Amino acid sequence: MLANQIGYYSLILGLLVSVLLCGVSIKDFNNKNKQISQNILSLSFLQLVFVIVSFLSLIISFINSDFSNETVFNNSHTTKPLFYKISGTWGNHEGSLLLWLLVLTIFIFLFLIKSRKQPKKYRILTLLFQQVIIIGFFLFVLMTSNPFNYLFPIPREGLGLNPILQDPALAIHPPILYLGYVGTSIIFSSSLAAVTQSYVSKQWGQHIQKWVLVSWIFLTIGIMLGSIWAYYELGWGGFWFWDPVENVSLMPWITLTALLHCIVVLERRGVLTSWVVILSITTFTLSMCGTFLVRSGILNSVHTFANDPARGIFILIFLFVLIALSLGIFFMFHKENKKSLNNFFWLSRETSILINNWFMMYFLAVVLIGTVYPIFLDVISSEKISVGPPFYQKLIVPFLIPFLLFMSLGPRLKWIKSKIENRNSLIMIFIVSVMLTFFIIKNLTADLLFYTVLISATFFLFFTNLKELFIKKFNNISQIVSHLGFSLLILSILFNSILSSEIITNIKIGEKYDYDKGEIFFKKTEERKESNFNSIIAFFEIKDKNGKTIELKPEIRIYNQPVIITSEADIKTTLLEDKFLVMNLVKGNEYFNIRYQVKPFMVWIWISVILLSLGGLMSLFKRKI
Amino acid sequence: MKNKFSIFVIIIFLSFCFVIFYEGLNTPKTYTPKVNGKKNIQTFKVKDFDSNNYINSDKIFEDNIFYIVNIWASWCVPCRVEHPLLMELSKNQSIKIIGLNYKDNLSNAKNFINKFGNPYSKILIDSDGTLSIEFGAYGVPETFIIDKKKKIIKNYVGPINQEIVDEIKLIIK
Numbered sequence: 102m103l104a105n106q107i108g109y110y111s112l113i114l115g116l117l118v119s120v121l122l123c124g125v126s127i128k129d130f131n132n133k134n135k136q137i138s139q140n141i142l143s144l145s146f147l148q149l150v151f152v153i154v155s156f157l158s159l160i161i162s163f164i165n166s167d168f169s170n171e172t173v174f175n176n177s178h179t180t181k182p183l184f185y186k187i188s189g190t191w192g193n194h195e196g197s198l199l200l201w202l203l204v205l206t207i208f209i210f211l212f213l214i215k216s217r218k219q220p221k222k223y224r225i226l227t228l229l230f231q232q233v234i235i236i237g238f239f240l241f242v243l244m245t246s247n248p249f250n251y252l253f254p255i256p257r258e259g260l261g262l263n264p265i266l267q268d269p270a271l272a273i274h275p276p277i278l279y280l281g282y283v284g285t286s287i288i289f290s291s292s293l294a295a296v297t298q299s300y301v302s303k304q305w306g307q308h309i310q311k312w313v314l315v316s317w318i319f320l321t322i323g324i325m326l327g328s329i330w331a332y333y334e335l336g337w338g339g340f341w342f343w344d345p346v347e348n349v350s351l352m353p354w355i356t357l358t359a360l361l362h363c364i365v366v367l368e369r370r371g372v373l374t375s376w377v378v379i380l381s382i383t384t385f386t387l388s389m390c391g392t393f394l395v396r397s398g399i400l401n402s403v404h405t406f407a408n409d410p411a412r413g414i415f416i417l418i419f420l421f422v423l424i425a426l427s428l429g430i431f432f433m434f435h436k437e438n439k440k441s442l443n444n445f446f447w448l449s450r451e452t453s454i455l456i457n458n459w460f461m462m463y464f465l466a467v468v469l470i471g472t473v474y475p476i477f478l479d480v481i482s483s484e485k486i487s488v489g490p491p492f493y494q495k496l497i498v499p500f501l502i503p504f505l506l507f508m509s510l511g512p513r514l515k516w517i518k519s520k521i522e523n524r525n526s527l528i529m530i531f532i533v534s535v536m537l538t539f540f541i542i543k544n545l546t547a548d549l550l551f552y553t554v555l556i557s558a559t560f561f562l563f564f565t566n567l568k569e570l571f572i573k574k575f576n577n578i579s580q581i582v583s584h585l586g587f588s589l590l591i592l593s594i595l596f597n598s599i600l601s602s603e604i605i606t607n608i609k610i611g612e613k614y615d616y617d618k619g620e621i622f623f624k625k626t627e628e629r630k631e632s633n634f635n636s637i638i639a640f641f642e643i644k645d646k647n648g649k650t651i652e653l654k655p656e657i658r659i660y661n662q663p664v665i666i667t668s669e670a671d672i673k674t675t676l677l678e679d680k681f682l683v684m685n686l687v688k689g690n691e692y693f694n695i696r697y698q699v700k701p702f703m704v705w706i707w708i709s710v711i712l713l714s715l716g717g718l719m720s721l722f723k724r725k726i
Numbered sequence: 727m728k729n730k731f732s733i734f735v736i737i738i739f740l741s742f743c744f745v746i747f748y749e750g751l752n753t754p755k756t757y758t759p760k761v762n763g764k765k766n767i768q769t770f771k772v773k774d775f776d777s778n779n780y781i782n783s784d785k786i787f788e789d790n791i792f793y794i795v796n797i798w799a800s801w802c803v804p805c806r807v808e809h810p811l812l813m814e815l816s817k818n819q820s821i822k823i824i825g826l827n828y829k830d831n832l833s834n835a836k837n838f839i840n841k842f843g844n845p846y847s848k849i850l851i852d853s854d855g856t857l858s859i860e861f862g863a864y865g866v867p868e869t870f871i872i873d874k875k876k877k878i879i880k881n882y883v884g885p886i887n888q889e890i891v892d893e894i895k896l897i898i899k
Contacts, residue, residue: 344803399750413751421744428740432733480749484883486865489801489829605833668841685840694840696833 105170108158109249115151115206116239118144123232126225137213137221141228145213148235149206156203159248160190168259171250172196178261180633180661188272189262194396194412195248197275201392202242204283205235212287212312219308226294227287233426234286237419245412264634264660264667268334274326278350281320282388285353287312288360289385292378293427297434301374306367309381313364314721317357321714324350329707333670340706343490348472349391352465356384359461361717366451369516373455375437382427389420399476446518453511460504467496498555501591505558508587509565512580530568534560546599556595563588579723583716589709593702600701607692619645621697634660636669639684639693653682655695679703766877768860775827775835775849786848792821792898793872796846797858799830800838802866808885809842815891816845821898825849828858828866871897 122144129138159172163186168174176193177186190196209231216224242248291309295301327350332340341347360380366373393399397413445452471488478484513522521527538556546552566585570578604621606614614621624640636658644650656669670683681698770783787793796812798805816823825846827835832851839849852858861870864883871880871894880897882890 393747397751399747414748417744417747417751421740424740428733428736432729476750477746480746484864487799487802487804489799491829603833605836696837 102167102169104158104161104165105167105249105251108155108162109247111151111155111158112239112243112249115148115155115202116236116243118148118151119232119236119239122148123229123236126229126232130222130225135221136217137224141225142213145206145210145228149210152199152203152206156190156199159196159199160187163187163190166259168257169252169255170248171252172248174252174256174259176262177259178633179258181262181267182632184269184272185262185267189266191275192262192266192271195242195246197279198238198242198246199248200275200279201283202235202238204279205231205238205286208284208287209235209290212291216308220298220300223291223294223298223300223305226297227291230290230293231286234290234423237423241412241415241419245415261633261660264658264665265334267633268330270326270330271334274323274330277319277326278323281316281318281323281357282350282353282391284312284316284319285357285385285388288316288381289427292381293430296378296430299434299436301367301378301435303368303371306364306371306377310361310364310368311721311724313357313361314717314724317354317361318714318717318721320350320354320357321710321717324354325707325710325714332703333672334667340703343471343488343493345472346391346395348468349387349394352391352468352472353384353387355461355465355468356380356387359458360384362454363458366454370451372445372451375435376458378431378435382431386420386424386427389416389423393417393420394472448514448521449519450511450514450516453507453514457504457507457511460500460507463500464497467493499551502555502558505562505588505591508584509558509562512569512577512584513565526568527565530564531557531561534558534564542599552595552599556592559588559591559595563592579716579718579720581716582719583713586709586712586714586716589705589712593705593709596702597700597706601698603696603698605694605696607694609691609693619643621695623693623695634658641682641695643680643682643697651680653680655682655684657684657686674704676704677701767872770857770860772857773851773853775825775851786824786850787872787876789822790874792874794821794823794894795826795861795870795872796823797826797828797852797861797863797866797868799828799866800834801830802828804885805838805867806842808867808887809845811886811888811891812845813843815894816847818895818898821894822847826852826858826861828852828863829855 122141125138125140125144129141132138159170161167162170162173163177164183166173166177166179166186168177172193172195176196177189181189191200209228212227212231213224216227288309291312292301295305295309324347327347328340331342360377363373363377363380367377393413393416397416399413445455471492475486475488478486510521510527513527535553535557538553538560542552542556543549562584566581566588569581570585602618604614604616606621608614608621608623610623610625612623614623620643622642622644624642626640627638629636629638636656638654638656641653641655642650643653651673653671653673655671658667658669659665660667666686668683668685670681672682673680678699678701681696681700683696685694767783767787771780772783772786773779774781794815798809812823815821823846825848827849829852835849839846850857858866858868861878862881867885869882869886869890870878873879886894
């Protein structure tokens with residue numbers, strides 16, 4: 102009860118501090134002092150404290166199961182374990198927006214502390230632009246999605262958190278993802294500030310690069326956590342579904358990756374200034390756009406919490422105000438440095454980065470069109486369509502081939518002007534890659550030519566980086582590790598999709614099912630009671646051709662609040678393959694429906710993503726925060 | 727001059743996007759095209775989902791009752807939304823629901839049925855989507871109502887909702 106009040110008034114105070122902060126900043130802007138006034142730092146800290154207090158009080162309401170709070174009532178239950186009571190705080194629309202606000206304020210405060218060496222006016226403008234975003238979100242939370250709505254009479258019991266969200270990976274997925282997703286706001290604000298101050302330069306590139314890296318690392322890991330969750334919890338055995346929500350997290354990731362590379366070019370050569378600014382604006386706009394698409398209910402998705410049109414209209418207007426503001430500033434203030442424009446030699450590192458940027462923009466366009474085209478079509482012609490995975494695969498996968506080749510060659514080139522060195526060893530590696538690919542996959546797939554070319558290109562990237570890793574020692578190791586991770590990711594995804602096998606059958610207790618590679622034996626079931634669910638655990642023995650037996654114990658959980666039945670897959674993970682077994686109840690029948698999948702190299706998908714972000718982390722530490 | 731023009735184009739484009747998104751928020755999620763005259767369903771041969779054998783269309787629509795043909799796929803998200811309503815309709819004895827599985831992976835489709843329940847008295851496989859074209863389908867999901875004379879009397883594009891379910895119940899009375 103008390104926590105509820107404190108949380109609500111902290112939010113209002115936080116909004117007031119925002120307004121105050123804008124006033125003080127504007128006053129300080131024309132001041133002759135070299136450093137920004139201490140008041141600004143203190144106010145920014147105060148704002149952060151208010152948002153933290155508000156967020157903590159929501160957590161406390163969740164821990165205490167205070168059902169006088171509407172958000173807690175809608176999303177929690179007394180029998181839920183403590184861990185999920187806490188994670189339930191951001192497992193809903195209102196709480197997750199409070200998390201948005203928290204990340205926004207954390208980032209601007211850290212920015213102010215970490216940018217002391219930067220020009221004063223640039224810092225103040227960054228703060229102002231960030232405050233525009235923060236005020237927008239304060240208003241959004243207070244007006245349409247107040248997490249502290251009061252309920253009377255106080256209900257005795259809550260409605261419960263959707264069981265599929267009660268999962269450790271998913272509990273930390275939103276905060277990590279948000280650090281990346283919302284972290285792009287600081288890139289947006291500072292690039293606008295840099296444009297107005299004509300400060301888009303090598304020096305600025307060096308300074309903003311670490312913020313891009315931080316967002317990128319968190320976004321990468323956040324997406325991976327969501328993907329891991331989908332893999333074992335949704336029980337479909339896949340890890341990427343091209344669901345609109347996955348797409349909206351992938352789109353800022355693509356632009357952020359492109360930005361990461363362009364900033365290096367800016368830092369070294371002082372060119373591509375417009376492009377860097379446009380990418381910075383686009384990245385945050387896509388994050389906002391994602392929030393709009395997911396939260397307004399305009400699309401059907403796992404993450405659509407609430408379908409309140411008022412919310413949709415608010416974010417939509419806010420989104421377009423931000424776009425208009427940023428484009429207005431860009432067109433008014435930005436002057437391209439004409440001198441450096443024609444300074445690209447066709448064979449140089451910056452050219453290869455630029456080319457791969459175009460490819461990334463193409464991938465972005467495919468994902469963007471696949472996600473929003475159904476909405477456009479619906480409004481214009483009232484036609485309903487659903488864009489499925491084949492669309493993305495057909496349009497993206499073939500273009501990976503040149504993309505991978507440029508990725509292998511680009512980093513070997515020098516800046517400004519270059520020629521290909523060590524031509525012989527590159528040709529050798531290429532031949533080895535092609536032959537290796539051919540021997541591996543000649544009996545595996547019908548589409549031999551296409552896969553040979555694709556996998557060869559990936560192996561080529563893999564081996565060139567592996568060679569660099571050994572030869573160059575620690576020069577530019579972060580880039581090599583990341584690119585190695587990326588090639589490994591593509592390899593594992595490709596082999597995973599080519600080599601996966603699955604068996605679906607109905608089976609009852611005590612029965613054996615023979616298939617060409619072994620047999621599945623359904624031993625018994627056991628029932629178990631937990632505080633928030635009852636479960637049926639089945640024991641299966643799976644024998645392969647060599648007589649090796651493994652035991653798998655998939656589970657069916659019947660959650661009490663809300664009553665939902667979920668299937669928990671049992672997965673045995675080894676370095677080479679995952680064995681995945683999931684079962685479902687067949688209604689009015691003693692049979693269970695089981696799905697047994699062997700998925701090779703599954704764990705390598707996660708390892709390679711970790712490698713990818715590890716590269717980012719190394720680069721960050723090299724630069725000393 | 728060139729700069730002004732590009733600003734103009736961008737403003738027009740953004741306004742267009744805004745209007746589309748704004749309208750998108752308010753549009754209902756279903757659509758009922760006009761059926762021009764009552765159309766007879768054609769005879770066709772199709773693969774059966776359970777037995778994997780080919781069956782003839784007159785064997786499918788043999789009873790003297792109303793039929794509903796529902797086009798669905800496991801990859802189609804709106805299909806999941808309308809699925810509970812189909813389950814509700816399937817309890818009605820005076821209709822049979824025929825599922826037309828559109829361009830789908832068979833194991834995913836089976837999984838979908840196991841997970842969400844089976845409202846269909848029969849499921850047909852339309853792996854290349856040609857049969858759906860024969861029916862005159864607009865996309866997935868889509869629902870056709872077929873009367874006792876084996877004519878298509880109505881179709882609904884997009885996921886069905888409670889209003890449509892009530893309307894269907896009225897038609898078959």
